[in-house]
Amino acid sequence: MQDNITKLFKAIADPTRREIFHALVIATSALSITQISDQFDMSRQGVTKHIKILNDAGLVSMTEEGRNRFCFADPKPLKAINKWMQFYSQFWDDSLENLDNYLNKNKDA
Amino acid sequence: MQDNITKLFKAIADPTRREIFHALVIATSALSITQISDQFDMSRQGVTKHIKILNDAGLVSMTEEGRNRFCFADPKPLKAINKWMQFYSQFWDDSLENLDNYLNKNKDA
DNA sequence: AAATTATGCAACCATATAGTTGCTTATTAA
DNA sequence: TTAATAAGCAACTATATGGTTGCATAATTT
Numbered sequence: 001m002q003d004n005i006t007k008l009f010k011a012i013a014d015p016t017r018r019e020i021f022h023a024l025v026i027a028t029s030a031l032s033i034t035q036i037s038d039q040f041d042m043s044r045q046g047v048t049k050h051i052k053i054l055n056d057a058g059l060v061s062m063t064e065e066g067r068n069r070f071c072f073a074d075p076k077p078l079k080a081i082n083k084w085m086q087f088y089s090q091f092w093d094d095s096l097e098n099l100d101n102y103l104n105k106n107k108d109a
Numbered sequence: 110m111q112d113n114i115t116k117l118f119k120a121i122a123d124p125t126r127r128e129i130f131h132a133l134v135i136a137t138s139a140l141s142i143t144q145i146s147d148q149f150d151m152s153r154q155g156v157t158k159h160i161k162i163l164n165d166a167g168l169v170s171m172t173e174e175g176r177n178r179f180c181f182a183d184p185k186p187l188k189a190i191n192k193w194m195q196f197y198s199q200f201w202d203d204s205l206e207n208l209d210n211y212l213n214k215n216k217d218a
Numbered sequence: 219a220a221a222t223t224a225t226g227c228a229a230c231c232a233t234a235t236a237g238t239t240g241c242t243t244a245t246t247a248a
Numbered sequence: 249t250t251a252a253t254a255a256g257c258a259a260c261t262a263t264a265t266g267g268t269t270g271c272a273t274a275a276t277t278t
Contacts, residue, residue: 006124013118014266025197034224044225046267053265067224067275075197082194088134088184089191123236143254153255155237162235176245176254 004058005080011057012078016040017050021059021073030063030070113167114189120166121187125149126159130168130182139172139179 002010012018020036037047051071054060058077062069111119121127129145146156160180163169167186171178 003124006122009118009122010265013115013122015112015115016266025200032224042266043268045227045269048226049266069225075200078194078197079201081190082198085187085191088187091134091184092188119235125236141254151236152238154239154257157256158236178255 004077005084007053007057008059008077008080011053011059014050014053016042017054020047020050021054024060024071024073025075027072030072032068032070036071113186114193116162116166117168117186117189120162120168123159123162125151126163129156129159130163133169133180133182134184136181139181141177141179145180 012021020040023036023039024031033044033047033051036051037044040047051060051062055062059074060071061074062071064070121130129149132145132148133140142153142156142160145160146153149156160169160171164171168183169180170183171180173179
């Protein structure tokens with residue numbers, strides 16, 4: 001349905017999801033759905049939905065232990081965003097000059 | 110309504126907007142709304158809406174010349190995304206060990 | 219075995235998003 | 249001055265999103 005980079009961007013475009021992701025990154029251990037929803041003013045189901053989206057984007061994984069599902073963050077997929085931005089970063093400083101360089105470089109390609 | 114970083118993420122979370130943004134970045138000159146919609150299989154109004162969102166995120170600016178509105182890309186705001194990712198990048202390689210370091214470092218803060 | 223706890227699933231709701239079409243207006247060209 | 253062009257505005261549509269509640273079920277605890 002959606003390509004991976006779009007899933008990634010959409011996952012972190014929501015401020016609540018960024019907060020959940022952050023909480024998981026800095027957590028000392030994996031957190032159950034209930035533990036997460038305890039620290040967010042939101043229903044357990046709301047959290048479950050966000051976790052699903054983060055999981056689809058590869059940013060959160062789970063381990064099942066009995067009735068618990070412990071979630072933990074995996075920031076690695078964010079590398080893809082870094083990669084995406086790499087191309088544009090060449091225009092950050094003195095952007096006009098660099099754009100010019102880019103255009104000249106690719107003129108006779 | 111929405112904070113800047115959220116506007117940024119939402120702006121580039123849409124694949125069509127990423128394409129429009131990219132087209133503007135590599136364009137040899139600023140492009141009018143019509144010129145943009147010509148290369149995208151979409152109505153002029155559709156493009157106008159996307160441009161508005163990109164503009165609100167600071168990624169696209171416009172100059173009015175007569176009946177034309179020429180759009181050009183400004184990739185600089187993407188720096189904020191780079192900044193946001195900086196924190197998580199410390200976990201990219203050998204993430205468990207680095208996470209451990211982070212936690213120990215902040216233990217008695 | 220009964221009560222509690224952690225979760226999933228489904229339905230529902232309100233709003234946002236991505237797109238369209240139709241009409242108006244301002245600028246430019248014939 | 250008439251025709252063509254570039255764009256804005258408003259209304260509409262369909263689907264996605266972020267959230268809720270209620271109920272079912274599986275695992276633990278008492």
